[in-house]
Amino acid sequence: MISLSDVQRAYGAPPVLACAGISLTITPGEFVAIVGPSGSGKSSLLNIIGTLDRPTAGVARVDGLDVSGLDDRALSALRAHRIGFVFQQFHLADGVSAVDNVADGLLYTGVPRARRRLAAKGALDRVGLAHRLDHRPNQLSGGERQRVAIARAVVGDPPLLLADEPTGNLDTASGTAIVELLDDLNRQGTTVVVITHDTGLAERLPRRIALRDGRVVSDSSGES
Numbered sequence: 001m002i003s004l005s006d007v008q009r010a011y012g013a014p015p016v017l018a019c020a021g022i023s024l025t026i027t028p029g030e031f032v033a034i035v036g037p038s039g040s041g042k043s044s045l046l047n048i049i050g051t052l053d054r055p056t057a058g059v060a061r062v063d064g065l066d067v068s069g070l071d072d073r074a075l076s077a078l079r080a081h082r083i084g085f086v087f088q089q090f091h092l093a094d095g096v097s098a099v100d101n102v103a104d105g106l107l108y109t110g111v112p113r114a115r116r117r118l119a120a121k122g123a124l125d126r127v128g129l130a131h132r133l134d135h136r137p138n139q140l141s142g143g144e145r146q147r148v149a150i151a152r153a154v155v156g157d158p159p160l161l162l163a164d165e166p167t168g169n170l171d172t173a174s175g176t177a178i179v180e181l182l183d184d185l186n187r188q189g190t191t192v193v194v195i196t197h198d199t200g201l202a203e204r205l206p207r208r209i210a211l212r213d214g215r216v217v218s219d220s221s222g223e224s
Contacts, residue, residue, distance in 0.1 A: 143174030
């Protein structure tokens with residue numbers, strides 16, 4: 001699903017390496033935490049895995065495709081059909097119902113509106129919010145808003161889900177429920193990669209990759 005070979009990402013002049021030669025492989029169906037302190041390179045790595053950015057050097061393959069060899073249109077198509085994103089801040093549209101927020105996850109796939117809304121209802125049912133279809137974000141708890149965000153990310157049934165600090169704005173109970181939901185999605189076949197600085201959360205996942213100063217310093221899978 002993800003294959004990185006000596007991936008580097010430099011910013012500025014003189015260049016500063018946010019990713020300083022990262023090599024790793026994540027196979028389909030894994031549930032992985034990428035953990036590290038602020039400045040360790042987690043966000044830059046997420047952007048490369050999510051095809052939001054390209055490596056300065058090295059090779060990054062996502063779902064078998066070399067990111068460097070794809071033009072912007074092909075990258076957009078890859079994100080629209082193959083990758084779901086969940087962020088700490090939810091990024092839900094205010095004043096818009098849960099079902100329409102989720103349906104917007106299919107906006108760039110060419111699916112007609114009626115089918116988008118039908119798929120959105122199914123995705124909300126999948127995350128336990130079938131009873132909140134018409135609720136707006138300000139009528140939902142933090143945990144419920146994150147569930148809506150997850151439903152939007154998986155409404156197109158992407159094989160890869162990237163979650164960036166998905167429990168960062170939640171209380172302990174809500175955060176635990178979100179991790180359990182991600183685990184359920186993984187059991188259903190979705191490859192899930194969680195970016196976090198929370199070592200406690202990371203320890204609950206089957207595989208943990210630790211970054212520091214843009215490099216992999218440990219990998220519980222034993223991969224070097």
